[in-house]
Amino acid sequence: xxxxxxxxxxxxxxxxxxxxxxxxxxxxxxxxxxxxxxxxxxxxxxxxxxxxxxxxxxxxxxxxxxxxxxxxxxxxxxxxxxxxxxxxxxxxxxxxxxxxxxxxxxxxxxxxxxxxxxxxxxxxxxxxxxxxxxxxxxxxxxxxxxxxxxxxxxxxxxxxxxxxxxxxxxxxxxxxxxxxxxxxxxxxxxxxxxx
Amino acid sequence: xxxxxxxxxxxxxxxxxxxxxxxxxxxxxxxxxxxxxxxxxxxxxxxxxxxxxxxxxxxxxxxxxxxxxxxxxxxxxxxxxxxxxxxxxxxx
Numbered sequence: 001x002x003x004x005x006x007x008x009x010x011x012x013x014x015x016x017x018x019x020x021x022x023x024x025x026x027x028x029x030x031x032x033x034x035x036x037x038x039x040x041x042x043x044x045x046x047x048x049x050x051x052x053x054x055x056x057x058x059x060x061x062x063x064x065x066x067x068x069x070x071x072x073x074x075x076x077x078x079x080x081x082x083x084x085x086x087x088x089x090x091x092x093x094x095x096x097x098x099x100x101x102x103x104x105x106x107x108x109x110x111x112x113x114x115x116x117x118x119x120x121x122x123x124x125x126x127x128x129x130x131x132x133x134x135x136x137x138x139x140x141x142x143x144x145x146x147x148x149x150x151x152x153x154x155x156x157x158x159x160x161x162x163x164x165x166x167x168x169x170x171x172x173x174x175x176x177x178x179x180x181x182x183x184x185x186x187x188x189x190x191x192x193x194x195x
Numbered sequence: 196x197x198x199x200x201x202x203x204x205x206x207x208x209x210x211x212x213x214x215x216x217x218x219x220x221x222x223x224x225x226x227x228x229x230x231x232x233x234x235x236x237x238x239x240x241x242x243x244x245x246x247x248x249x250x251x252x253x254x255x256x257x258x259x260x261x262x263x264x265x266x267x268x269x270x271x272x273x274x275x276x277x278x279x280x281x282x283x284x285x286x287x
Contacts (some may be wrong), residue, residue, distance in 0.1 A: 082236070099221050126223065126275060127266050145272040150263065153219045153255055153278035154238045 023085040025091050027112035040138045042046065044075050045158055046179035048108065050172045053163040063087055070108050079154070086149055087160045088189075094159045095127035095133065095186035100153040105156035109184060116185065126150060136187045163165050164192040197256060201231040202287035205258075205279060210242075217245030221284045224275075227265055228287055229258040235278060254281040 003011070007033050007169060019025045048069060052059035060070040062069035066083030077083070083105055086094035098104065099122045104112040129146045133139075140146065149157050161183045182188035197203060207226030210216045220242050236258050239250035259277045263269035 042202045084235075099223075100219060126221075126262075128269070129262075129273065132268060146270070146276065147259075147264070147276050150221060150275060150277040152221060153235075153241065153280065155235055155278055156257075 015028075034042050037106065040075075040106055040108070042179075042181040042184065043176070044070070044073070044110070045108040046176040047065045047073055047103070047172075048158075049160055049179045049184065050175035052160055053167075053173050053175055059160075063064065066105075066127075066158065067146075068107075075108060077107050083108060084157045085160050086147075086157055086186075088162045090162075091144060092147050093140050093145060093186065093189075094157075095125060095148045096130050096151060096157045096159060097122055097148060099123070099126055100152055103151040103156060105158045107152075107156075108158055109181060111180060111187075123135045133187050136182060138188050160184075161186075161190050163188045166192040171190045196254065197231040197234075197281070197286070198272065199231055199233050199282060202227045202228065203231055203256075203258060203284040204232075206283050206285060208283075210272050215246075217242055220279060221277065223265060224277060226281070227260055229260040231284075232257040232259050240254060240282075255279070256281065256284065256286065258284070281284075 001082050003017050016027060020027055022118060048062060051073065058069065058072070061072070061087045066085040067077045067080070069085070070083060071077050086096070088094055102112060102117040104116060106112070121132070126148055131142070136155075151157050161179070163175070164178070167178070178190050178193065180188060180190070183190050203219060205224045205227050208216060209225065233256070235255045237252045237254045240253045242252075243250035256279055258277055260275040260277065262273040262275050263271055265275065
């Protein structure tokens with residue numbers, strides 16, 4: 001039998017048992033990693049963004065070392081690639097893509113949205129970023145440049161969006177509720193609350 | 196080693212034409228001029244790791260490219276920022 005014709009579940013079980021038999025990785029460790037991966041979601045990144053909006057020292061740490069900043073909020077980063085954080089400002093807007101495959105900061109944002117891995121998104125992000133984000137209704141103010149960050153190697157990247165006006169005095173918890181997955185990829189920007 | 200601000204060019208090399216490879220340098224940047232923003236550390240060369248070969252540690256750089264210059268279209272001032280390994284960069 002060829003390996004490509006093997007039943008996937010049986011093949012996986014055989015590899016897991018082999019790893020355990022050789023003392024490389026235990027089944028309990030694999031279960032733990034699966035649980036961490038499944039638990040990761042955009043809410044974790046949103047907590048980081050909300051804290052950076054309200055705590056200048058945390059913002060500085062996040063821009064300096066995203067991995068440390070995530071760990072400070074209890075997000076498991078062991079074994080994850082280094083996390084870099086890209087700060088949007090009045091001058092520059094960041095858009096993250098992985099043109100070669102589907103590199104994504106899963107530890108802080110969870111599984112990528114389906115379109116992130118599509119050939120269309122990956123091709124258009126680097127060639128026509130403004131036309132691409134316009135499909136989310138995102139139009140940048142005049143004078144703001146786009147910096148497309150192609151995640152090609154060992155780092156993973158998330159965007160620290162700008163805090164929208166109309167959120168003055170909000171708590172960290174409330175701020176986190178308006179930060180969406182797309183805001184941390186750069187296809188959207190946080191929506192100001194309705195007056 | 197490249198200092199921040201160094202002018203560089205991505206090698207116009209196509210190892211894909213010579214055999215099986217795992218390359219982390221996008222096609223659209225081969226041969227393009229850019230500017231080193233900073234070093235992002237050093238990592239085992241993924242081109243060897245992918246084939247379970249001994250992998251030398253290589254410096255990884257964040258390199259900025261003029262986006263309209265790459266595609267001959269787009270908005271002046273827009274940029275691409277891409278991780279490129281040192282062995283793919285030559286000083287300009």
